[in-house]
Amino acid sequence: MPLAFVLALAASLGIHAAALFGTDIELFGGASDEPVVLRAELQPPPAVAPKPAAESKPVVKPVAKHRPKPARPGPLTSSKDVADTPVAPATETLPETAPETPETTAVPVPEPVKPLLPAKGTIRFMITMGAQGFQIGRAEHTWEFTEDGHYHLSGMTETSGLVALFKSVRFENESRGKLVAGGLQPEQYLTRKNGKDANENADFDWPNAAVRLSRDGNVRPLAPGAQDILSLNYHLAYIKQPEAGATLGVVTGKKYDRYALDSLGEEEIDTPAGHFRTLHLRAMTDTVTEIWIALDRHRLPVKIRFTDKKGDIYEQVATEIGTP
Missing domain, CATH: 2.40.360 (YmcC-like fold)
Structure with a gap:
């Protein structure tokens, strides 16, 4: 050669x-079938996101309605109570939901x-x-x-x-x-x-x-x-x-x-x-x-x-x- x-x-x-x-x-x-898989997997997150937002809004509204009632005996005290009321559930909810996700997903992994x-x-x-x-x-x-x-x-x-x-x-x-x-x-x-x-x-x-x-x-x-x-x-x-x-x-x-x-x-x-x-x-x-x-x-x-x-x-x- x-x-x-x-x-x-x-x-x-x-x-x-x-x-x-x-x-x-x-x-x-x-591969051409991936976009279908991605759409199916991306749909659940948007569906979950609105739920907590919808739950947090009604919590604030009823609190606003209670403001006028305690305002009569003591406006200063009632305003503090009202401010404490929405903050407490918000801070309690975030730490509770955050650990729940890793706990449930981590259970089947370490076998x-x-x-x-x-x-x-x-x-x-x-x-x-x-x-x-x-x-x-x-x-x-x-x-x-x-x-x-x-x-x-x-x-x-x-x-x-x-x-x-x-x-x-x-x-x-x-x-x-x-x-x-x-x-x-x-x-x-x-x-x-x-x-x-x-x-x-x-x-x-x-x-x-x-x-x-x-x-x-x-x-x-x-x-x-x-x-x-x-x-x-x-x-x-x-x-x-x-x-x-x-x-x-x-x-x-x-x-x-x-x-x-x-x-x-x-x-x-x-x-x-x-x-x-x-x-x-x-x-x-x-x-x-x-x-x-x-x-x-x-x-x-x-x-x-x-x-x-x-x-x-x-x-x-x-x-x-x-x-x-």
């Missing part, structure tokens, strides 16, 4: 790799659960492009579960070989949170590109069922069981009957959307990390993402295939599963 052709091919792959490893590529692409994965572990992947499987990069995921019910996931993806010579890109992401009865519950998602903050982070506020995206500062309603783009891969182990499919909310750092996972059945696949009996899952929007989880290895993701809008195919295949 002529050297000029190899260099041109590597340069082209470098451009594609930069797009793949950059934060523009999201695991499940875009200690034993992890399905080993306490610590690592998966290493090679990343290829196209039908011929030209290697353009590598990736590594590490996880750790602590005894107090928390988890820490870290991911690294970078270009390699000839591609790295033309376009060196290193993308890192990190997910921290709790392990609860329903699976992973992320609390913070962080991203870095070439060692610098990528500003595509997310803070999860579960008591208020909301997530804040650092990219634009928007706060979005959060559905139960929602994941970030990294924790999703390891939350699949906790989904009941994944063979029946599921719908999940996913935070990519840029946005929050809900996606439908379809099950394509069991498949036997060979990877550099070994032979696995897997369940093939797929999410389809304007792009296609497929995940093969190893049924006999804690449902770990051993193969991921991403097909972009142009039809270009990228595969991430496990090469090693072990300890850090």
